[in-house]
Amino acid sequence: MDTLQIISYTGVFVFAVTGVLKARTKRFDIFGAVVLAFVTAYGGGTIRDLLIGVRPVNWVNDNLALVIVVLSTIITFFFKLNTTLIKKSIFWVDAFGIGLFTIVGIQVALRAGISNGYALVMGIITATFGGLLADVLCNKVPSILKPGELYATACLLGGGLYLVMLNYHLQSETSMIISILVIASIRIFAIRKKLQLPII
Structure with a gap:
């Protein structure tokens, strides 16, 4: 297993935990939590692979991917946190998760022969679209669209x-760690x- 795979699976675990924590705030059952964990962890990477023509998409035939998602759900299930701690946990876990997935997305795109500019776009999609899909499923305004988040902007700069x-x-x-x-x-x-981009 190379460095990119280690970072990728770490990102999967981190984002899956984020998905489970979001599911807890909406009082989903265990199946709903697994679904949301999977969408959060693999939604962005799936969209990236479809856009750049990678077949099969990253999680197909990857048994470890499913194991990580299920394990993250089980582990998070046993840590009962109050609402304030859940929100803080989502924030910290998500902050490092988008960093991990931005780099993974860029590397996958570069290996597929995509130019640097579009590889950066694929990195941003990888990092943000899983969370976007999860927020939509939770009937929330996606974080990427909220003012004062600098969600995609952080991915762009890093x-x-x-x-x-x-x-x-x-x-x-x-370079990856930095x-x-x-x-x-x-x-x-x-x-x-509370920094934010100009509001239209």
Whole structure:
């Protein structure tokens, strides 16, 4: 298993946990929680693969993917948190999750022969569209569309930095870690300082 796969599966676990925590706020049953965990973890990657023509999509024939989603649901099920702690947990887990998935999305696109600019777009889609689909299923306004979130913006800046570091031939693992931390930091800082893009 290479570094990209480790980061990918870590991202799957992190986003699956986010999905289960969201399901808990809506009082879903265990099956609903598994569905939401799967959508959150694999929705963005599925859309990315369909757009760039990767067949089969990333989770098909990947038994470990299903195991991770189910395990994340079971583990999260046994941690009973109050609503405030759930919201804080979603925020912290999600901040690092979008960092992990941005880098995974960029790498998958680059390996498929996609140009740097569109690889960055695929990284943003990978990181954000799973959460978008999960929010829609929960009947919520997706975080990516809310002012004061800098959700996709964090992915854009961190992903752009990652591509710059790749062009300067920095060590791949180091570039990945730095970019993930930058994305998570921007997201956390934006929420704490209530930063937002101009509103139309």
